[in-house]
Amino acid sequence: MLSKKIEEALNKQIRIEAESSQVYLAMACWAEVQGFEGVAQFMFAHSDEERMHMLKLVKFVNERGGHAQVSDLDAPPTEFGSFKKMFETLFNHEVMVSQSINDLVHITLEERDYATHNFLQWYVSEQIEEEALARNILDKINLIGDDKGGLYLFDNDVKQLVAATDSTSK
Numbered sequence: 001m002l003s004k005k006i007e008e009a010l011n012k013q014i015r016i017e018a019e020s021s022q023v024y025l026a027m028a029c030w031a032e033v034q035g036f037e038g039v040a041q042f043m044f045a046h047s048d049e050e051r052m053h054m055l056k057l058v059k060f061v062n063e064r065g066g067h068a069q070v071s072d073l074d075a076p077p078t079e080f081g082s083f084k085k086m087f088e089t090l091f092n093h094e095v096m097v098s099q100s101i102n103d104l105v106h107i108t109l110e111e112r113d114y115a116t117h118n119f120l121q122w123y124v125s126e127q128i129e130e131e132a133l134a135r136n137i138l139d140k141i142n143l144i145g146d147d148k149g150g151l152y153l154f155d156n157d158v159k160q161l162v163a164a165t166d167s168t169s170k
């Protein structure tokens, strides 16, 4: 059974995951209208993943005697400036999500809720991967700068990354 405090904290995280999904969906649209298919595919897939993160929390809250809340969401931006800026935004967003997961883990220890603590370990590992992936992409983009040919190759690279992730997750 979840305490009120844990239930509220998990519901706050549900909203963060849902907003993450919207942010990446907006990034996918921005990349797609500019013809960067690889980056768009990456962002669409990432948006789906965030929805999965949200649903995992929703199920957990409901199964543990709480009530998962589906709330209003802040609208994401529609413009992202450049790929470099967009991936910086993505990286900073993931750092914010990691901080929020850490705070949540801290609350479970204060409340001595070891079942929720255990459940959240999946998110702790996931955040390590997500931050590493975002950092990796940012490193590549920093190497390319604003070179058009470089951006074309980068887009192809990202497309292959999505294809590789798809085949390993099946």
Ligand code: OFO
Binding pocket: 017, 020, 050, 053, 094, 097, 123, 126, 130
């Ligand atoms: Fe990208 O983060 Fe969810 O958890």
